[in-house]
Amino acid sequence: MSEQPQRKVVIGWRLNWICYIGMMLLFAVWNLFLPGGSIKLWVLQVVPLLLVLPGLIKGHSRSLLWLCFILLVYICAAVVDVMMPGRGWQHGALLVLSLTLFLSAMMTSRWQTAQ
Numbered sequence: 064m065s066e067q068p069q070r071k072v073v074i075g076w077r078l079n080w081i082c083y084i085g086m087m088l089l090f091a092v093w094n095l096f097l098p099g100g101s102i103k104l105w106v107l108q109v110v111p112l113l114l115v116l117p118g119l120i121k122g123h124s125r126s127l128l129w130l131c132f133i134l135l136v137y138i139c140a141a142v143v144d145v146m147m148p149g150r151g152w153q154h155g156a157l158l159v160l161s162l163t164l165f166l167s168a169m170m171t172s173r174w175q176t177a178q
Contacts, residue, residue, distance in 0.1 A: 124176050
């Protein structure tokens with residue numbers, strides 16, 4: 064195995080974890096500390112992401128693919144919210160994090176299965 068694909072996989076997994084944890088922290092801050100948030104909404108936002116957590120911890124590429132399917136919902140919702148006037152910074156941050164996580168998860172899965 065050459066070093067270049069292995070390096071891509073390592074960098075991809077790091078970026079995946081950074082964005083995944085960033086989304087979890089964003090949802091926590093958004094719903095638990097800012098006005099207008101609720102614990103019910105926080106649970107609704109976090110539970111789909113937690114479904115793939117065991118596979119992500121084990122490093123399965125199939126979990127990355129399922130994460131991509133789940134992230135499509137977050138991306139669609141974030142795009143709609145970003146385009147609405149008067150929305151907060153949270154929607155833009157969610158869009159950036161979810162798009163980055165989607166692309167890095169997709170590419171990491173591809174690089175990992177190619178090895």
